[in-house]
Amino acid sequence: xxxxxxxxRHEVTEMGQExxxxxxxxSGHDYLFWYRQTMMRGLELLIYFNNNVPIDxxxxxxxRFSAKMPNASFSxxxxxxxxxxxSAVYFCASSLGRGSxxxxxxxxxxxxxx
Amino acid sequence: xxSVTQMEGPVTLSEEAFLTINCTYTATGYPSLFxxxxxxxxxxxxxxxxxxxxxxxxxxxxxxxxxKETTSFHLEKxxxxxxxSAVYFCALGTNAGKxxxxxxTTLTVKP
Numbered sequence: 001x002x003x004x005x006x007x008x009r010h011e012v013t014e015m016g017q018e019x020x021x022x023x024x025x026x027s028g029h030d031y032l033f034w035y036r037q038t039m040m041r042g043l044e045l046l047i048y049f050n051n052n053v054p055i056d057x058x059x060x061x062x063x064r065f066s067a068k069m070p071n072a073s074f075s076x077x078x079x080x081x082x083x084x085x086x087s088a089v090y091f092c093a094s095s096l097g098r099g100s101x102x103x104x105x106x107x108x109x110x111x112x113x114x
Numbered sequence: 115x116x117s118v119t120q121m122e123g124p125v126t127l128s129e130e131a132f133l134t135i136n137c138t139y140t141a142t143g144y145p146s147l148f149x150x151x152x153x154x155x156x157x158x159x160x161x162x163x164x165x166x167x168x169x170x171x172x173x174x175x176x177x178x179x180x181x182k183e184t185t186s187f188h189l190e191k192x193x194x195x196x197x198x199s200a201v202y203f204c205a206l207g208t209n210a211g212k213x214x215x216x217x218x219t220t221l222t223v224k225p
Contacts, residue, residue, distance in 0.1 A: 004157075031211065042217050043158075043203070055211060091157050100146040100165065100207050105157030 002026070004106035006092050012112045018080040021109045023092030024073055033103060034067055034077050035091040043091075049075065082113045116141045120204045120216035127194055127223050135189040135219050137178075137204035145206040147171075147180050147187040148213070152201045161189075161202070194223045 005024040013019055025032050033048040047057040052069045060067070064083070069075040079086055089110050093103040121136040139145065146165045150158040162171035167182035176191045187204060201220050207213040 033212065043215050045212060048212055050211060093157070100209055102148055102150075102160040102163055102207075103158075103213060105150075105159065107155070107157050 004092055004094055004104050006090075006106035006109050008109060009107065010110045010112075012114065013082060014114050015083055016081045017113075018078065019082045019086075019111060019113075021077040021090050021092075021111070023075045023077070023106060025075070025092070025094030026096075026104055027073065029094035029096045029104070030072075031095045031097070031103075032069060032075050033093040033095075034075070035093065036088045037091060037108070038088045046077070084113045087111055087113050116145070116206060116208065116214040118204050118206055118214050118216040120202075121219050123218075124220040124222060127221070129196055129223055129225050130193045131223075133189070133191040133194045133198075133221070135202055135204075135221070137187045137189065137216060139185050139187065139204075139206050139214075141185075141206055141208060141214075143208055145208045147178070148205040148207065149176070149178055149187070149189050150203040150205060150215075152203065152218070154200075158203060194221070196223045196225055199223045 007022045034046040036044045046059045047067045049069045067077045089108045091108045093105045095101045095103045117140045148163045149161040151161045152158045162173040164171040164180035170179045178187050178189045201218045203218045204216040205213045
């Protein structure tokens with residue numbers, strides 16, 4: 001079974017550029033989560049979707065961040081414009097059913113904003 | 115709201131030592147409890163889970179028992195190996211949809 005697939009694995013770009021992170025969840029999973037992980041702040045939930053609909057985006061740090069899920073097999077997290085403090089590892093995860101089920105994580109995108 | 119508190123790290127042990135990582139939680143309702151492990155450069159992966167009180171989750175020699183009376187889910191392993199070096203996260207999930215994660219505990223096992 002294919003797991004959660006994220007792309008790119010690494011991204012290095014200059015401040016002010018637009019960054020788009022991509023995620024393909026496990027087929028059949030109806031929940032999708034975006035997380036950010038840094039040494040200083042640990043693992044933070046940014047936003048999550050249920051059946052392609054955003055349920056809670058209270059963790060999105062600023063209006064520079066946006067996320068979409070146009071269909072059940074694809075989601076994007078966009079940062080525009082990017083800033084050095086956005087440098088982090090961004091994880092996508094999916095699960096089948098509600099929070100009582102485990103989440104399956106991708107290997108993450110390591111983002112560096114210069 | 116829901117919260118998870120786990121033992122602060124880092125934890126350093128010698129190979130074959132006994133491991134305990136403490137985890138306590140606060141939640142409304144009846145959560146499911148999880149331990150995830152994260153190896154360097156990878157995402158979190160499920161290590162074990164328990165869905166109701168007194169359940170014991172186990173995998174790869176690791177165990178944790180869901181204790182409702184003490185709201186705890188401590189992770190244990192009788193004999194750690196160098197390959198167990200990783201970051202361990204305790205988490206809870208409810209029917210609200212999302213999970214709540216602890217801050218993670220870094221374990222280093224020395225040969």
